Amino acid sequence: MKRKQSRSVRMTAAVLGGLLLVALLLAGCGEGEVENLPEATPTASPEPSSLTDLERYHYTATLSLKGSKPDGSPNEVSVTTEGDYEKPDRHSFTYTTQLPGAATRQSAVVIGEQMWFRNGDDPWTLAMPDDPQAERLLSVTFSPINPGFLGGEEFRQARDSVQRLPGILEFVNELRAYHYIVGPEGMEYFQDFLVTEPVTLDLQDQRWDVWLAQDGAWPVRIQTTGTVRNDIPILQQLDFKAPTEWTLRIDISRPNDPALTVQAPA
Numbered sequence: 001m002k003r004k005q006s007r008s009v010r011m012t013a014a015v016l017g018g019l020l021l022v023a024l025l026l027a028g029c030g031e032g033e034v035e036n037l038p039e040a041t042p043t044a045s046p047e048p049s050s051l052t053d054l055e056r057y058h059y060t061a062t063l064s065l066k067g068s069k070p071d072g073s074p075n076e077v078s079v080t081t082e083g084d085y086e087k088p089d090r091h092s093f094t095y096t097t098q099l100p101g102a103a104t105r106q107s108a109v110v111i112g113e114q115m116w117f118r119n120g121d122d123p124w125t126l127a128m129p130d131d132p133q134a135e136r137l138l139s140v141t142f143s144p145i146n147p148g149f150l151g152g153e154e155f156r157q158a159r160d161s162v163q164r165l166p167g168i169l170e171f172v173n174e175l176r177a178y179h180y181i182v183g184p185e186g187m188e189y190f191q192d193f194l195v196t197e198p199v200t201l202d203l204q205d206q207r208w209d210v211w212l213a214q215d216g217a218w219p220v221r222i223q224t225t226g227t228v229r230n231d232i233p234i235l236q237q238l239d240f241k242a243p244t245e246w247t248l249r250i251d252i253s254r255p256n257d258p259a260l261t262v263q264a265p266a
Helices: 009-031 132-140 152-162
Strands: 056-068 076-086 090-098 101-109 114-119 168-172 176-180 203-213 219-228 242-255
Touching: 101 132, 114 132, 152 203, 176 219
Parallel strands: none
Antiparallel strands: 056 076, 056 242, 076 090, 090 101, 101 114, 168 176, 176 203, 203 219, 219 242
C-alpha cells in the first residue's frame, strides 16, 4: 500500500512547485524584458535553435531559498525537478522537496498517454487519467512535459536579446557555451509574482546568468539570484521572514546522447 503524504507536506510541495514555476517564468520567459536589456556588441554564434531541435537530453531545475524564520532561527528549503526527455513523448523525472530535517520525493515516467507514478521508493503504479497525486505532480514540476519549458516566443525573444550582450566562451556541462551576464536592467519585469494575489516585490542584488551552446545557442545553463526584501504570502507560507535569498539554476546536459533512453518502469 502506498504511503500517504501529510497534508502539510503536500501543501508545501505545491507552494514550492508553484514558486519554482513562477520564478522560472520570471527568470527567462517574462513578457517585456526585451526592451530592458542594454545594447551591446553582438557575439558571433551560429543561427539560434532551441531545445525542441534536440532528440533527447537530461535536465535539472532547482530553486533554493535561504533566510530565517520569524523567530530568528535559520531556514532553508529547495525544490528540484530532475529528469530525461526523449522525443517525441517520453519523459522520466523526479520531483524533490527538501525541508529542514526532511525531504519528500515523487517520480513519474510518461510515455505517450501512459503515466507511472510513485512516492519515494514505493513500487511504481500505473496512474489513472484523473489520479489526484499524478495531476498534482504534473502541475508543480518543471519539465518538457509542460508547455513553455525553456521555449516559446517569449523565451526566444529573451534569448535573442541576451545574445546582444558580450559573451565569454566557457566549458559548462561538458559543452562549450557562451556565458552572458544580465544585471538589474534586465530584471525589471518581476511583476505579478502571484497570479491569484498580486504583490509588490522589493527585489535587490539581482543577477541573471545565461549560458547558450556555442553550436545551436540553446540554453545549457540558466542561473538567477536575488534577495526578496519584503514579506510576501508565498514565502510566509514557507515560514520565511524577510530578507530571503533565492537561487534558481537550470542545467541541460547530455544533448542527443544515444545512451539516454526513457523506458517504462520494470
